[in-house]
Amino acid sequence: xxxxxxxxxxxxxxxxxxxxxxxxxxxxxxxxxxRGNFKQTQFGMRSRVVLQGLTVCTLxxxxxxxxxxxxxxRKEDMRDIDWERLARESKAAEEADKLRKEQALAAQVAxxxxxxxxxxxxxxxx
Numbered sequence: 001x002x003x004x005x006x007x008x009x010x011x012x013x014x015x016x017x018x019x020x021x022x023x024x025x026x027x028x029x030x031x032x033x034x035r036g037n038f039k040q041t042q043f044g045m046r047s048r049v050v051l052q053g054l055t056v057c058t059l060x061x062x063x064x065x066x067x068x069x070x071x072x073x074r075k076e077d078m079r080d081i082d083w084e085r086l087a088r089e090s091k092a093a094e095e096a097d098k099l100r101k102e103q104a105l106a107a108q109v110a111x112x113x114x115x116x117x118x119x120x121x122x123x124x125x126x
């Protein structure tokens with residue numbers, strides 16, 4: 001499977017390394033907190049914040065690289081377009097649509113005319 005975790009670690013090796021370093025800094029700060037060493041706790045927490053930020057920047061960098069680096073350029077992706085054929089097909093489609101609308105309107109008018117002759121006119125009261 002191409003999407004397994006191991007494959008992702010191979011594609012982006014700095015992300016698990018950054019996550020491990022962040023965890024190590026947090027554990028260092030927790031150990032300092034347990035021992036009551038204020039300086040060790042502060043250094044560990046500040047290191048954790050820096051390492052976590054670097055890990056997020058690495059994730060963003062890999063994301064940008066993967067979206068911009070592997071796509072073909074616009075010229076490679078484009079095919080030749082037969083503009084005359086496209087114009088002919090477009091005009092034919094427009095004419096067919098216009099004819100279909102005119103036929104539908106004519107059918108509605110004929111139906112309305114037929115509906116008028118089915119019923120007798122209402123008597124006018126004088």
